[in-house]
Structures are given as C-alpha cells and as structure tokens.
Amino acid sequence: MVLRVLVQTLINGISLSLIYILxxxxxxxxxxIFDVCNFxxxxxxxxxxxVVYFMVGKWGLPYITAPIVAIVILSLLGVAFEKGIFYPxxxxxxxxxALATFGASGALQTIALxxxxxxxxxxxxxxxxNVHLGSIFFSLDRVPVxxxxxxxxxxxxxxxxxxxxxxxxxxxxQDQEAAALQGININTTRTVVWIVAGCLAGVxxxxxxxxSYVTPFMGSDLLLKGFxxxxxxxxxxxxxxxxxxxxxxxxDSFGQTYIGTFSYLFAFAFIILVxxxxxxxxxxxx
Numbered sequence: 457m458v459l460r461v462l463v464q465t466l467i468n469g470i471s472l473s474l475i476y477i478l479x480x481x482x483x484x485x486x487x488x489i490f491d492v493c494n495f496x497x498x499x500x501x502x503x504x505x506x507v508v509y510f511m512v513g514k515w516g517l518p519y520i521t522a523p524i525v526a527i528v529i530l531s532l533l534g535v536a537f538e539k540g541i542f543y544p545x546x547x548x549x550x551x552x553x554a555l556a557t558f559g560a561s562g563a564l565q566t567i568a569l570x571x572x573x574x575x576x577x578x579x580x581x582x583x584x585x586n587v588h589l590g591s592i593f594f595s596l597d598r599v600p601v602x603x604x605x606x607x608x609x610x611x612x613x614x615x616x617x618x619x620x621x622x623x624x625x626x627x628x629x630q631d632q633e634a635a636a637l638q639g640i641n642i643n644t645t646r647t648v649v650w651i652v653a654g655c656l657a658g659v660x661x662x663x664x665x666x667x668s669y670v671t672p673f674m675g676s677d678l679l680l681k682g683f684x685x686x687x688x689x690x691x692x693x694x695x696x697x698x699x700x701x702x703x704x705x706x707x708d709s710f711g712q713t714y715i716g717t718f719s720y721l722f723a724f725a726f727i728i729l730v731x732x733x734x735x736x737x738x739x740x741x742x
Contacts, residue, residue: 473705474605478660480685482653498675504661505670526658534654568672576669
C-alpha cells in the first residue's frame, strides 16, 4: 500500500512538474523579451481547457484534435496580444503593459463566465485504465502528459538552440539594440515569441484539463504557480524554469498526498526557503 501510494505520487509529481514547466517556459520567454509580467497568460490555459471540454467532452472528437486546435487558437491569441497590447506600448515602461494584461485577464474571465457559466466542467481522461506491476499500481491518465510534456520541452530546446528564430530570440533577450544592429527584425522576433508561448500554453491547458476541472478561473491558480516557478528558477532562465518546475511539482504532489489542504503552505514555504538561500533563484545569475 505504501509503495503504491509512493509510485502514484511520483507519477503525479512528474506530470504536474511538466505542466508547470510548459507554462513557466512561456512566461519566461515573454518576460525575457518584453521585460513585462503577463497577467493574462493564465487565461490562455483557460481557453485551451474549454477547447478540450467542447471538442472531447461535448462533441466526442478524438483527443489528438484538441492540442492541434488549441495551439492554433492560442497562437492567434498570442499574436493578438502582441499586436494589440505590447506593440502599441513598446516605448512605455513595464507597468503599463502589465496593467493592460491584468485588464485583459479580467475581460477574458468575464467573457468565459457569460458564455459558459461558473460551474466546473469535467473532461474525460486521455487514456483510461490502470497498470498493475506486482504491488505497484498507477493510473494511465498521467502517461500522455509525461510523454507529451517531454516531447514539447525537447522540441522547444531544438527550436531555441538549432533554428534562426531561436538564435534571434536569444540575442534579442540579451540585448535588443545589439540585435537590431545585427539585422535581426525585432518585431518579427516578438511575434514569434508570442506564437511559441501560445503553443506552450495550449499544450499545458490540454494536459491540465482532464486532471482537474475546466472553469473560467482555472488559469489564476496556475498563473500564481507559474510565476513562482519563474522566480524560484531565476528570472528569464529557461534551465531555471525546468529546475523550478520539477521542484515545485514534486513538492506540490507530495504535499497534496501527505499533507492535504496544507499543501499550498508547504509548497510556498519551500519557495521562500529557496529564495532566502539563493535570492537570484536556483539557476539565476547574481
């Protein structure tokens, strides 16, 4: 019994970690390029959740269609944010665009409430069934999250490290003026960052929906944890988002299993401890 609970908790921790990482990577890319906190990024998760709810839960379409449609919709939403909020405010300080995203967050939540109501909506699991290996027992619903999350992270690193757009993103993140002098199109790079961030949020939302409930406010909780991962890992650090996501995911999973309702206190106490010991984050630079 103890081994069964431990194995299921470990699997839950891995799947939670990968969802946190995908979400935090999107936040990190946006913050690294725009130097602004995007308070509406949680609502990207909410939109993806409702895509899954309608396509799979209501219309009975295959699950594979949900991430494709979510990626397309959220990529377009990301471009709309970049062109409608960030581009017009490109010469202003970070506070005004951040406040604009805060307003956009409230607007998207209100629209979702008017369209879908405030009741939680359940989504069927991606895979039904359980695995029995001697005394080890775990459900299969987390397996697609783990496989898909690892594939997405691998593809992101290939994109960042091996493509011209990825190189442009790294250069713009370090010094936008120097990037412009080298002939890099800053506006195109910013748009690409939003498309990538939309893809990451779309996949994370598709993975999260069957593990919890779809509501207009489902992104708010994940936004808080996403910011915690980014800060704990180191602001703007992609490796830091990986380390911070795994750390918070495992702490959160074990906290929910062995502490229950006090797991939030346990998770954020861990974050405070990390920042007390390393104020720059786990992978941040002084």
